[in-house]
Amino acid sequence: MTRGARLAAALLGAILLSALLAPWLAPADPRAQGALESLIWQPPSAAHPLGTDSAARDVLSRLLHGGRATLGIALLAVTVSMSLGSCIGAVAAVARGPLDALLMRVTDAFIAFPRLLLLLLVVAGVGHPGNAAFAVLLGATGWMTTARLVRQETRRLLATDHVRGARAVGVPWPRLVARHVLPALAPTLAAAATFAFATAVPLEAGLSYLGLGVLPPAPSWGNILADADARPLAHWWLVFFPAVAIAVTVVSANVLAETVARRAGAIDADRGEDEA
């Protein structure tokens, strides 16, 4: 592990931990509004280390709780998209023939269609679905690359000696995939999941910024930023801190994902040499 990757892992760990411990770390209730008009839009001070927003709420508390929403939604979305993508990819690889072709055409169609337009469409139709449903929605529109990856890798693994051996002794398909294929894919999937997380965080933040994701008064990194929309320079702390939180999270996740991917690649490369 390089120094950069170790730093990225530490930063990401700290951010996740701070989000997890938000109820105990936050100095104030993230939804508690200040009693006085003069308390709104206070720049950072001793009482409010990251300032206050348009309703005199403590930005530090909102940032910590907002991280809970943003990161939680991203994690749930990644879980959904990875599960869905793995299932579709594995089924396509095992089935071959017309089912494989059909599943891959559906995947192509989803890839060709802009993810954000799909999300806009659903939000327009269903309205604001609540955070959990929103996360599932993000996941349900992000499974395609995983499906392709899993299909390709599963087909490769199905042709290897140990899997063919297992098949020869009569191991049924579901168990074959679960016991002999997916474990071998774990490093690749871990890298893909970390990349997907790095995509889901700004997607959630962006949609919440547009007013289509996590709705105020519930905080998210995206809608804290939106609060400064009218005067972002005068209220810079409402932009700066969530922007830094998003950027640090995404950069760390990407650096980490690249390291994991390189390792997964190295493992695969070794295995390839063994076979040759």
Add this chain to the structure above:
Amino acid sequence: MRAALVSRLLQAAVVVVLVVVAAFALIRLAPGDPFYSSLEEANVAPEQVARIKAHWGYDRPIPEQFARFARNLAQGDLGYSHSRIQSVQEALAATIPNTLVLVVTALGVAFAAGIALGAWQGWRAESRAARSTDTLGTVAVSVPEFVLAVLLMIGPALAWRWFPVSGMRTEFGPAGLAGLADLLWHLALPATALALPVLFIVARLQRNAMLGVRDAEFVRAARARGAGEGRAARRALRNALVPVLAYAGVHLSALVGGVVIVEKVFDWPGMGRLMVAAVHARDYQLVVGGVLAGAVCTVVGTMLADLLLLWADPRQRGRA
């Protein structure tokens, strides 16, 4: 090659048809309608509401509504936007060119600069300058357009006042050449926010591809025949373009999300901003029309990228 193109076109047509059906179904099966906030909340008499709904055909069974929608669509009629009080095609016609100006500029800059940067990084991979710009790229790729847009807004636009904060032209501004300069001045920041992440992804792909072909036999042969460094690099470049163009084809649809956000941040009068407003207003016809137009634009862009790929890599021409 023609067979490959025809099959791509058919595939694209299927995607668009699926989008139309899905869009209509999703929007019409959902609760609420465009009159909810304007009429029902405003205490208009129920029979009056029913009459207006009947006038616009919202009282008909859903299959019948869809049949009419599809028939109108085939004739180029996308319906009526209740929030904009104009036809959907008028609303789209007014915004699509603005979005295209933004996207084409951003992609043009991103690909030109990204290919140049990546080719240089690959050709001179051992130099310190190439390595440090590559590290910079890793960070730049990771900063979402949305964060980039807001930071660009605060620094160059608000704090230093180098660029306008929002919009596309100065109101009552100059025409002609000065008008074009005015447009470019407004364009600079939103285009940068869209272009930067793409630029560094392209540079990364281009660099790796260049590394792959730098010492290939046809490049060594060109050198052996006495071609200068520049000519040998050009030979390598056309082959190294293949992964970049393949990327463009696959990831174009992912860029659309960035466009919507950047338009919102910089108040660019394009389709993205229109769509967000339409969603907030529950303006179904406009949402469906906009999604459809966005899907068609993306499909056309993807096909253009595929055509370029065929030009750069003749080997692909044989494949379906």
